[in-house]
Amino acid sequence: MKVINKTLLLMFLAVLLVLAACSNNDDNSSDNNSEGSNDNNESSGEQTAGGDLQFVLNTQPPTIDPIMSTATATRDISRHIYETLVTIDSAYEPQPMLAESWEISEDGLTYTFNLREGIKFHNGEEMTADDVVASMNRWLERSSTAQSLIGEGTFEEVDKYTVELKLQEPSIFVLLALGGTLQFPGIMPKEIVEAATETGVEEHIGTAPFKFVEWKQDQYVHLEKFEDYTPREETADGLAGERIAYFDNVYINFVPDPNTQLGGVTTGQYHIGHGMSYDMFDQLESAEDVEAVAPIIGQYGIVFNKFEGQFAEVKMRQAVNAALNLEDIANAALGGKYRMSSSYMQVEQEAWASTEGEELYNNPDPDKVQALLDEINYDGEPLTFITSREYSYMYDSAVIIKEQLEQVGIKVDLEVYDWATVLTLRDDPSKWDLLITGFPMTMTPVEQLFYNDTWIDGPEDEKTEQLLKDIATADTIEEAKVFWDELQGHSWEILPILKISDYTTVMGVNKNIEGFLYLDGPVFWNTSLNQ
Structure with missing residues (x-):
């Protein structure tokens, strides 16, 4: 084998x-x-x-329409049904798949994709530019990755086997966004796309x-x-x-x-x-x-509900960070199959890995916890912590986190559900305060889900929004890395999530x-x- x-x-x-x-x-x-x-x-x-x-x-996925969920179970199944214009090789470099080739205009605002001819959908029909335009524009409208890396853009038909992507602003991340593996832009027949509802496509027909x-x-x-x-x-x-x-x-x-x-x-x-x-x-x-x-498949950590409740206050998030021994949590939950690292991008990604803010990582301080709780006049109101046994690392981490928080006087109500129920509850900010989840590797920092205003954790502060924009509009990777270092350091101060470790x-x-x-x-x- x-x-x-x-x-x-x-x-x-x-x-x-x-x-x-x-x-x-x-x-x-x-x-x-x-x-x-x-x-x-x-x-x-x-x-x-x-x-x-x-x-x-x-666990089963919430959907197998690839753009309708960031769940890895959705990705793992739908990638075998649908293909993309661009994919990635073993070094995570963009390569053509349904596109035969592409050209980029000098101003970086137009990407022309020459399609492979004779490609059949599973229903026997040939894939043409009409199908690609419909599929890709739906992705541009719905995908958080598209919105963060590409911004405003539109696919247009040039001829039967040629399409163009027209951008409002140039981006160094376009091809990486098109070749990404999570919430990826799978190509479907035009009629299937046009019949899609708010919950996704009703037939699963691709080219894979x-x-x-x-x-x-x-x-x-x-x-x-x-x-x-x-x-x-x-x-x-x-x-x-x-x-x-x-x-x-x-x-x-x-x-x-x-x-x-x-x-x-x-x-x-x-x-x-x-x-x-x-x-x-x-x-x-x-x-x-x-x-x-x-x-190792990414990182995992605590997601805070910043829309409402106790974690809308940054000092409450800081108190939780100061209360926890993260390595004890990772070791118990992951059975030794983890890596401690403060970097939101994996250390193998030398272009992005950052040590900014590491002094705030895995540094429990009970005195700091008490001082922060006093500042916000914490009255003992319990936190609602939702989790599922279907992902053992989530449940095991949640149990240990509850114990550690209660040792410093932060009360926790641990509510255990099946994973499908967790996915439903987390979309309603009134139902939870914190949860555990994993984050797969991304090619760029701005693709991280917890930096997207439409994701479950809530809105970002102005400094984060500006730095994300600076990264996305940088002229070079080196320039983008400077902004990213600043954003990671800022993130460890305001805690959009609390990373526990890299996980397997x-x-x-x-x-x-x-x-x-x-x-x-x-x-x-x-x-x-x-x-």
Whole structure:
């Protein structure tokens, strides 16, 4: 079995960034931050076509319309149904997918995309400029990534196989936004886009190697090999290049119970388990037919409700930060599979990693807590902390955070729900004060969800808004990095979130699986089952 894990590879911007080797020498790093990973991208032999892949997720997504949710479960499924104009290779550089090529005008305001001809949708119709324009303009209107990195823009048809993106202002991040993996701009037939409701598209038709068959709620999503798929000719590299569907069918099974996940993976019922409990890593590692994998996938932390309630006051957020021993939380919740780092961008991203504000990270100070609580006249009103057992690291972290906060006199009501209910409650600011969630890697700081005014945490202050604008409109990466350092330092003062640590996902992969890639989520094309 070959597992290809590219998540730890460098996420540098197009040709503007300098690739550098990943370092594991950070003084604050856990020694276990990537146990079981394998960066070999070569198959051990001839891959076998046919068979069904049984994949297990610990939760089902709220939707599989890729632009309607930032949930990683949405991304992990929808990337196998829909494709984009631009994608990324293993070095996170933009590469063409449904676009054959592109040109950029001298003023940076017009991007011309030449489309691949003869590409079929899953309904048998050919993809043309009409479909691309409809899909991309819907994405521009709804995607927080598009709004933060591109701003005002419109896609227009030039001819049947050519489209243009017209911008109000130039941006050095356009191609990265188009190739991003979260809330990505999947291309769909025009009629499907036009029929979409406020909750998303009602039919799932794309151009990817697998086509949607069925979503059986609370059980599985069934995908089937798309026989008329036309792969690119370039060698596969990351998400770019040739994509081959070896499996006849893919079943993404939703199994919230950790013991059921473990039993299914170790007995061969499931070929790949994803998002498994951290305390099961050693059991996976000792299983005869399973390889245990734990790549770092991003960061996780506390989200504060800044719309209303106690955390609208910055000093209450600062009091929580001063109360917590973050490493104790990470160690208990992640079973040693974490890395302590104050940088909101991962340390491998040398163009963006920052140490600004690190003196405020993981520095508990009970006296400071009491002084801050006195300043705001905290009266003992309990905080409403919502969480779910479906993500063990969230629940385990929440339990420890509650204990630590109550030790310094901050009361907490811990409310435990299924994940779907948490997603519903967090959209209503009157229902919660804080929650735990994970944040996947992003290519630029301005893509971080917690810097978006429309996200669940609430509005940003004026200084943050200005620095985000300065980063997005910078002429060079070097200039943008200066603004980003200032913003990270400011963020540790006002705490849009409270980062706990970089975190991993625990996976068990059957040793008969060949060519499996994990790059910002699992990849089922170019993967096979060899008996």
